Structures are given as structure tokens and as C-alpha cells.
Amino acid sequence: MSGPDAQDFAARLSAAAEEVAGFLDARLGDAARTGEAAWPAQLVAAMRHGVLNGGKRLRPFLVLETAAMLAGEAGRRAALPVAAGLEAIHCYSLIHDDLPAMDDDDLRRGQPTVHVAFDEATAILAGDALLTLAFDLLTDEALALPASVQVELVRRLARAAGAGGMVGGQMLDLAAEKAERAEIDEAGVTALQAMKTGALLKYACVAGAVIAGADAGTVARMENFGARIGLAFQLADDLLDATADATVLGKAAGKDASRGKATFVALHGVEATRARCAEMVEEATALLSPFGAASRPLAEAARFIATRRS
Amino acid sequence: MSGPDAQDFAARLSAAAEEVAGFLDARLGDAARTGEAAWPAQLVAAMRHGVLNGGKRLRPFLVLETAAMLAGEAGRRAALPVAAGLEAIHCYSLIHDDLPAMDDDDLRRGQPTVHVAFDEATAILAGDALLTLAFDLLTDEALALPASVQVELVRRLARAAGAGGMVGGQMLDLAAEKAERAEIDEAGVTALQAMKTGALLKYACVAGAVIAGADAGTVARMENFGARIGLAFQLADDLLDATADATVLGKAAGKDASRGKATFVALHGVEATRARCAEMVEEATALLSPFGAASRPLAEAARFIATRRS
Numbered sequence: 029m030s031g032p033d034a035q036d037f038a039a040r041l042s043a044a045a046e047e048v049a050g051f052l053d054a055r056l057g058d059a060a061r062t063g064e065a066a067w068p069a070q071l072v073a074a075m076r077h078g079v080l081n082g083g084k085r086l087r088p089f090l091v092l093e094t095a096a097m098l099a100g101e102a103g104r105r106a107a108l109p110v111a112a113g114l115e116a117i118h119c120y121s122l123i124h125d126d127l128p129a130m131d132d133d134d135l136r137r138g139q140p141t142v143h144v145a146f147d148e149a150t151a152i153l154a155g156d157a158l159l160t161l162a163f164d165l166l167t168d169e170a171l172a173l174p175a176s177v178q179v180e181l182v183r184r185l186a187r188a189a190g191a192g193g194m195v196g197g198q199m200l201d202l203a204a205e206k207a208e209r210a211e212i213d214e215a216g217v218t219a220l221q222a223m224k225t226g227a228l229l230k231y232a233c234v235a236g237a238v239i240a241g242a243d244a245g246t247v248a249r250m251e252n253f254g255a256r257i258g259l260a261f262q263l264a265d266d267l268l269d270a271t272a273d274a275t276v277l278g279k280a281a282g283k284d285a286s287r288g289k290a291t292f293v294a295l296h297g298v299e300a301t302r303a304r305c306a307e308m309v310e311e312a313t314a315l316l317s318p319f320g321a322a323s324r325p326l327a328e329a330a331r332f333i334a335t336r337r338s
Numbered sequence: 339m340s341g342p343d344a345q346d347f348a349a350r351l352s353a354a355a356e357e358v359a360g361f362l363d364a365r366l367g368d369a370a371r372t373g374e375a376a377w378p379a380q381l382v383a384a385m386r387h388g389v390l391n392g393g394k395r396l397r398p399f400l401v402l403e404t405a406a407m408l409a410g411e412a413g414r415r416a417a418l419p420v421a422a423g424l425e426a427i428h429c430y431s432l433i434h435d436d437l438p439a440m441d442d443d444d445l446r447r448g449q450p451t452v453h454v455a456f457d458e459a460t461a462i463l464a465g466d467a468l469l470t471l472a473f474d475l476l477t478d479e480a481l482a483l484p485a486s487v488q489v490e491l492v493r494r495l496a497r498a499a500g501a502g503g504m505v506g507g508q509m510l511d512l513a514a515e516k517a518e519r520a521e522i523d524e525a526g527v528t529a530l531q532a533m534k535t536g537a538l539l540k541y542a543c544v545a546g547a548v549i550a551g552a553d554a555g556t557v558a559r560m561e562n563f564g565a566r567i568g569l570a571f572q573l574a575d576d577l578l579d580a581t582a583d584a585t586v587l588g589k590a591a592g593k594d595a596s597r598g599k600a601t602f603v604a605l606h607g608v609e610a611t612r613a614r615c616a617e618m619v620e621e622a623t624a625l626l627s628p629f630g631a632a633s634r635p636l637a638e639a640a641r642f643i644a645t646r647r648s
Binding site (some may be wrong): 066067068069070072075124127130131147148149150152153155156157159160161162163164166167168169174175176179180183184185186187189190191192195196198199200202203303 | 376377378381382383385410422434437440457458459460462463465466467469470471472473474477478484485486488489490492493495497499500501502505506508510511512513554631
């Protein structure tokens with residue numbers, strides 16, 4: 029990715045990341061405002077470690093840009109707490125996935141994971157607290173959204189993140205690691221990845237449309253867009269694991285192959301994976317055609333997802 | 339507790355427990371209805387193990403009876419999915435608290451805990467999925483409640499269950515176990531227990547009032563009632579740990595003292611704890627006086643909480 033569009037996109041992504049991190053930083057530094065009870069200092073420190081770690085904030089970016097595309101600057105402003113809530117869910121899932129009983133990772137974005145920096149119990153609780161916080165943020169009194177929209181955002185997030193979505197996908201992924209490679213066919217890999225990674229990316233785009241008050245057709249279109257970039261994201265992730273090194277990635281590389289983990293790369297090879305990823309981006313950007321120039325940040329996001337280097 | 343009131347209460351509690359268990363049984367057996375993705379069988383089995391374990395269902399009982407007291411049978415019916423959602427939160431917290439990295443319990447209600455019956459990774463994910471499911475239940479399309487009520491139920495649950503409530507209380511409890519007994523004064527113990535155990539019991543009563551469309555004064559009154567029975571519950575729990583044996587309790591007894599865990603019993607002894615518990619029940623039942631005979635089940639619940647034997 030190069031040229032002025034890509035530079036604009038990089039700046040826009042980075043500005044949104046700062047905005048979301050700033051929101052979460054304030055929310056996790058001002059905990060006393062939510063009630064009579066103070067938040068335990070160690071718990072807050074672990075939550076902050078898991079959240080304020082320099083992530084790209086891709087999911088909240090998609091929420092903000094979809095809301096902005098469909099409802100302008102006001103839509104974008106209204107979307108910020110929802111975008112932050114989604115990032116809280118994403119970060120909780122990383123904390124729990126990194127635990128010794130799960131993927132057993134010591135390193136995340138070049139930093140010690142939460143259970144390494146603190147301890148396992150604190151990491152489990154920090155994850156639980158971030159997951160719970162997301163639903164607090166989606167129903168905050170200060171949210172400038174109708175109650176019916178808040179209810180829909182909560183319901184869709186619970187389903188995207190739960191047993192039929194992200195958590196279920198992680199369960200299938202752990203089972204797949206234990207199974208023989210031959211037992212997992214392409215449909216199985218695709219379903220697993222659609223749940224584990226795709227569900228939240230799809231939710232990001234749907235949430236932006238719901239916040240904007242979009243009609244059912246537009247919500248469905250953004251759902252399709254989200255499904256395609258979700259698949260592209262996972263394919264790019266698999267390519268990174270197969271080809272990058274740990275220094276660039278900020279986490280252990282080559283783990284998938286060494287564990288016999290079911291990936292598209294393992295089944296079809298690097299070139300076929302690159303082609304499939306490009307196809308997903310093409311289909312995704314084609315879905316944005318009704319929105320004209322306003323859709324440019326989302327189209328850039330789709331391309332970024334497929335070509336990112338970490 | 340004896341006499342006809344107590345017998346009525348036992349039957350009523352048991353009927354509500356069956357109703358809530360039946361609701362959760364159906365919900366965890368009919369997972370396909372929530373979306374395109376199937377719920378992984380092992381995850382569902384672990385969730386069912388953690389939820390359908392013959393619990394007393396005290397928290398959902400309080401939701402149902404508060405709604406019934408304030409809005410009759412229609413209120414009670416509308417409250418069922420919310421009551422079930424609260425029980426899902428309670429059960430997730432037990433699954434995570436039992437983990438080796440936390441309280442390390444192998445036995446719960448006489449059965450192997452989820453990480454023993456399955457494995458640690460599955461237990462972590464089953465807890466995450468149940469926590470997430472609660473917010474799905476509170477915003478289900480079939481819920482017969484206004485969107486503004488659903489938003490309030492979600493917001494209050496997220497705060498009761500999160501870093502400033504139940505999860506924060508568990509964090510403080512783990513820290514207290516590591517600390518010297520002398521470091522924790524009575525105010526510290528009370529604050530810890532109000533968060534760890536009290537917050538969900540208080541939420542149960544508040545949720546019933548919110549579901550019933552009660553005015554702010556009534557909601558505050560039920561909040562006070564819930565806070566007092568929450569304290570009575572924890573005091574009774576400490577008494578049970580200090581005096582019962584594992585056969586009756588269905589879990590390890592005497593753990594608090596052997597671990598130097600901060601409890602009211604440890605600080606003030608058994609008799610003072612009994613007196614304080616009775617005082618909480620008296621204050622709680624006095625708060626119900628405006629509601630006359632309709633408040634009898636809740637008054638019985640307060641007495642039950644203080645005198646239960648397991």
C-alpha cells in the first residue's frame with residue numbers, strides 16, 4: 029500500500045486509535061464515578077495493561093468510519109463509546125486467549141502478557157471486568173443514542189462475542205489444535221475463523237450502521253462487508269504467521285504450523301491464500317459502491333487489513 | 339425456620355428454581371436459534387454443567403418475587419429471562435472462582451467443578467460465554483419490556499457484576515487471602531463482601547423493581563433491602579464455613595480460617611456474627627412494610643438467607 033490515499037488512511041487510523049485509547053484511558057482512570065465502590069487498584073492496572081498497549085484499534089476504527097460514512101460527524105461522535113466498548117471486548121479476549129491454559133503466550137505486541145506482568149488470577153479477572161465493562165459503555169447514561177438502538181447494539185454484541193461467535197470460535201480453535209490436521213476440512217476452518225475473528229469485525233461494521241440509524245438493507249450490506257473483511261483479516265493473519273518473524277510481529281511467529289493448527293495456508297499454501305485474501309477485499313469494496321467517496325476510508329481499511337505487516 | 343410460612347416459602351423457592359433451570363436448560367439446548375453459527379458441543383456441555391447443577395437460584399428468586407410484589411403475575415412473567423440472565427452471571431462467577439489460579443476448588447454442590455469435569459481452557463471459555471449470554475438474555479427480542487427498561491437493566495447489571503462490583507470483590511478477596519489478617523479491618527471486610535456477594539443480590543431486588551416500572555423511591559427502597567440481605571447472606575456464609583462440615587455444605591468447609599481469609603467471624607466470633615446477621619434481616623424486613631402481605635415471600639427470603647444450612 030502506498031500513495032496519498034494510503035498516507036491519509038494511516039493518519040486517520042492512527043488518529044482514531046489515539047481517540048479510542050484516550051477514551052478508555054479516561055474511563056479506566058475515572059472509575060469512581062460509576063458507583064459507591066472503588067475499583068481495586070491492581071485490577072485497574074491489569075485492565076489498563078491489557079487495553080492501553082498500542083493496538084491498531086481496527087475494530088473501533090470500523091465502527092467510527094461506518095457511522096461517519098452513513099451519518100457524518102455526529103454519527104462518528106455518537107459511536108465513540110460503542111467503539112471503545114468493542115475494543116474492550118477484543119482486549120479481554122486477548123488476555124484470556126494468552127493464558128497458560130489456552131494459547132500460553134508470554135508476549136503480546138512486544139510486551140509481557142497480562143498474566144505474566146501480573147498473575148493468572150488477576151488476568152482472568154481483568155478479562156472478566158473488561159468484558160463486563162463493554163456492556164456498561166454501550167448503555168452509559170451519557171450515550172447519545174435512542175434506547176432501542178442501545179438494546180440492539182447490546183444484543184448483537186452479546187451474540188457476536190458469545191458461544192455462537194468469538195468465544196465459540198476460540199473453543200473450536202483449541203479443539204482443532206488437538207485434532208489431526210486431516211480431520212479439519214476447509215468449511216470447518218472457515219466456520220471457525222468466521223466465529224473467532226470474523227464475528228467482532230462484522231459486528232464493528234453492523235454497529236456503525238445501527239448507530240447511524242441505517243435501514244435494514246444498509247445494515248445487511250455492512251454485515252456482508254464486515255464478513256468479507258473478517259475473512260481477509262484471518263487470511264492475512266495466517267500469512268503473517270507463516271511468513272513473518274517474531275521481531276516484526278511482536279509475538280511468536282510460526283506457531284500455527286508447529287502446532288498443526290488448522291489454517292487456510294496449511295491447507296492451500298501461501299499463494300492461494302494471498303489470492304483468496306485479495307478476492308475478499310475486492311468483494312468487500314464492491315459492496316461500498318452505493319456510498320461513493322464517503323466510503324473511501326472503509327475501502328482503504330479493507331486493503332490495509334489484507335496487506336498489513338503486523 | 340419452621341411452620342406453614344416456611345413450608346410455603348420452601349415450595350415457592352423450589353418452584354422458582356425449577357422454572358429458572360428450565361428456562362436456562364431450554365436456552366442452552368436451543369442455541370442454533372441465535373444465529374448462523376452453531377454453538378460448539380463441548381462449550382455448551384460445560385456451560386450446562388456450570389448452570390444446571392441444582393442450585394437454589396436465590397438471585398433469580400429475588401428478581402421474580404420483587405417483580406411479582408410490585409407488578410403481580412405479569413411482572414413476574416416479564417422478569418423470567420432477566421432472572422435467568424442474572425443466574426448465568428452468578429454461575430459464570432462460580433466457574434471462574436473455582437479455577438486453580440483462583441480459589442482452586444474441585445467440588446461444587448457435591449459435583450466436580452467445571453475445570454475438573456472438562457479442562458481449564460473450557461472452564462474459562464464457558465464462564466466467558468455465560469457472562470456474555472446474560473446480556474443476550476436481557477436484550478432478547480422476545481422480552482416483554484420497554485427498551486429503556488432493558489437499557490437500565492443492562493447498565494445496572496454491568497456495574498453490579500464488573501470491576502466496581504462482583505469482579506472487583508473477588509480481586510480484593512484474593513488480595514486479602516495473601517495479606518496478614520491484621521491488615522484488614524472491619525470496614526475493609528464489609529466493603530469487600532458488599533462488592534463480591536452483595537452487588538448481585540442487591541441487583542436482583544433492584545432489577546425486579548425496574549422491571550415492575552417502580553418509581554425511584556421504590557427502586558431505592560429495594561436497593562436498601564437488597565444491600566441488607568446481601569450482608570446477611572455473606573455473614574451466614576461465613577458462619578457456615580466456620581461451623582458446617584463438607585458433607586452438608588457440598589464443598590470444602592473451614593477453608594476461610596485455614597487460609598486466614600478475612601471474615602466477620604474471624605474478626606468478631608460466631609455469636610457476634612449471628613447477632614449482626616439477625617439485625618440485617620430485621621432491617622431488611624422493616625423496609626418491606628409499605629407492601630403489606632404481598633411482601634411475605636421476600637421477607638421469608640431474608641429469613642431463609644440468614645438461617646440456611648448450605
